[in-house]
Amino acid sequence: MTPAVEELSERLATISDLGRAGVLLFWDERTKMPPGGAANRAEQLATLARLGHELLVSDELAELIGRAAGEVGDESYESDAASVVRVARRDGEKARRVPAELRADLTRAASLAERAWVTAREESDFTALLPHLERNVELRRRYVECFAPYDHPYDVLLDDYEPGMKTAQLEPLLAELRDGLRPLLERIAAAEQVDGACLHGTFPSAGQRRLSDLLLAELPLPESERRLDETVHPFAAAIAPTDLRITTRFDEGYVGTVLWSLIHEAGHAMYENGIAPELGRSPLGSGLSLGFHESQSRLWENWVGRSLPYLEHLLPTLREVFPDAFSQVEAAQLHRAANRVEPSLIRVEADEATYNLHIILRFEIEVALFSGELEPRDLPQAWNERMRSYLGVEVPDDARGVLQDVHWAGGAFGYFPTYALGNVIAGQLWDLIVEELPDLHEQLGRGELVPLREWLRERLHRHGAKFEPAEMIERLTGGPLDSAPLLRQLEEKYVEVYGLNGAQPR
């Protein structure tokens, strides 16, 4: 490495180490920490975040990036060195746009609002959260102004989660998805309904723990590089590309949670695990966007974990661990149960088809909030109207409506659409995978998951955050984001599961 690039890499490694240490503190807080540690933990996390941020916005770093940029002028766009300089410059310049005071206000307001949200949701009292939401939106609008000029104010928010993504691109993409899903859901509603009963019953935690261990042992994630713990809200955390923490929870009345949430989180972990080791302590050392990250978790959860061949493979394990529940269940029946569609109130419990409509509803509301067409006080009405229109569901109270997610209380506007983007990207990837891995169906049936993991690693994982989402989708598919593969795959799936006639959804 040239001198400035080397010095830059060291400074960026320090920032990365601080971030990774913060991830460990976050993981520990949710899995191991005694309750007495909470107050100090908040301080410790704030300190690590602040120090990392101070290093990122420092004049020394900006100057160093400038010198390093001069040194990598001859390197290819996708070389490690040029990419590190490019991404560090992008991250540093973004961070320097936001005054420290505004950043502190955003953090403080979000922290207060998250606490208020807990009570507001418990009591289904939107008015209790409203002043906090108004404050969050006001501060986020000021945040947006730090990045003027922009094409659309919401672009600024999207960029924090999906670098380079524009509202003008996302709006038609998600509208197309919405307009494809609604008639498909109508056809499903009109069809004979599917029985999901085999997944419900009594599944003691000890058995679920054993099932999790068996399941995880099969997934292509080295045992020496991961661990599994229990938590309230499952997540995956990367302390390093070779130190991955998956969490899950055991719902003793429904075995589906542990099955698919475990595969989902393992999908996130496999992404981080596949990143080239030499990028581990650089700003390229994690997934390239939340959308791409979600594409990996969803691909493993839904395209693999709910596929007939993989469920055929899994059934003997289910029968071994829970003989009473599964000895009489056939693979086709399990497959139907795993892919049952039913419009419902709660996003995190939604099936694969309706899930996207939950997201699109939130996306449309967020865009309206930041283009000034909607104010926070209008949220319940806007929410409930769309739930009725898109999902045919009446919202009985705000606890099961607009108050169900913590994101807006946390100030995380622009985050939701990445969930739907993940599904769209996974659909595009799956078309490629099916074409390039002709034995995939048989491999899944044998539980051979390494070839798929290797494909993903070679094409996507190893690059870490080297490319922006639009660059990566172009590299992969030769074109832009496209919801057509996802819609076609869902159509094909529900034709099979629900016996729909094979007509196109519109």
Add this chain to the structure above:
Amino acid sequence: MTPAVEELSERLATISDLGRAGVLLFWDERTKMPPGGAANRAEQLATLARLGHELLVSDELAELIGRAAGEVGDESYESDAASVVRVARRDGEKARRVPAELRADLTRAASLAERAWVTAREESDFTALLPHLERNVELRRRYVECFAPYDHPYDVLLDDYEPGMKTAQLEPLLAELRDGLRPLLERIAAAEQVDGACLHGTFPSAGQRRLSDLLLAELPLPESERRLDETVHPFAAAIAPTDLRITTRFDEGYVGTVLWSLIHEAGHAMYENGIAPELGRSPLGSGLSLGFHESQSRLWENWVGRSLPYLEHLLPTLREVFPDAFSQVEAAQLHRAANRVEPSLIRVEADEATYNLHIILRFEIEVALFSGELEPRDLPQAWNERMRSYLGVEVPDDARGVLQDVHWAGGAFGYFPTYALGNVIAGQLWDLIVEELPDLHEQLGRGELVPLREWLRERLHRHGAKFEPAEMIERLTGGPLDSAPLLRQLEEKYVEVYGLNGAQPR
């Protein structure tokens, strides 16, 4: 708080948070981390330590301490503000004396030597470690020179673990201890030996886990502020005064390890738990020295955990968890087994009486190394001679001799004596406690440990690191360190356990 004191407190809190985060990373590495995380963990720990050190030696901090010192001129010596300024100044000035390059060399050499030590010990090959020890000693001698002038070069090393301690004070104290213990051990050797068999046998891990939980539930450490995990080398870690991590290990052939190592580590944890909460993120937020810390762990382990009344209280629990092993054992028999004395080769397995001689041997060798009377190549001979002379034990190989501990490979010269100091201090504390808690014996017999914990908290724990060891022992006892109480208590104990005649040990 006045302006400079407030700003200083915030900066010191940042340093404290970095340190605490490092403690969590350390704990995680030894209890939870998948092996794949090792390389990155080393980098993360080094980064946190480096950032904390940079803040500590910064000109900004020195300037701020100067301003804060002006503001606290009227405060009493033991006020929080004056103490924070005083201790921060001491720590900062010490840290600034050592050039960054020497500090890096020390860290690197220790890291290399620790790796070499693992192999050297396995192969009992002192010559393989020797060049590393020579390098460590050379670098530590250079470190000592950073603090010239000094009364004795070894004072500089002691000061890192036992602030203010002088070789001139420690040498006669430990010589007195040595000269008191040797004749006592001779009398024990000549007496009828005690049977320790009831502690040996087959104790499955699951039972030991249950025993640990029962034992810990009784110790006055709030359940919401601690957790217990397994590790190879037990330790206690304070992520915060209200977030304490105790670790233990289960030796399935010997139940004594889990019993007394758990109480020992809980003793460390109770010290941290008793520190005034408002000191938690300051340089006063941990124990005042390693010697005082060890006084707490030893007091709980040996004075409480091996006492007849507490063992009488514990016996029903032992019988419940391990009925086969303990149903026929009486309290007096358990008490004798718990206090069996037998000179042996390995420090960490030594009994309460011979343990101090293991330490004194190391202390004498360290003093000789740093006063230039001994060179690293002479270590095996110096070691083996003293083992023969002090303990009557022939060292069969260096693995069970000079290579048994990692400390010297880690460059930690000056650390060992704090173990013996802990025993001396615990002895002095115990005399006070017995005088001031007249019902102590009965309380221990009922497992009522809160009064003792409250005494320690009020007199010692709550002050954190506000005082130096000499100040604290003066506050507690009105005098200096004194090995006489420890020697008298051991004499009394072994008169009872071994039926020695009551003559004074010399």
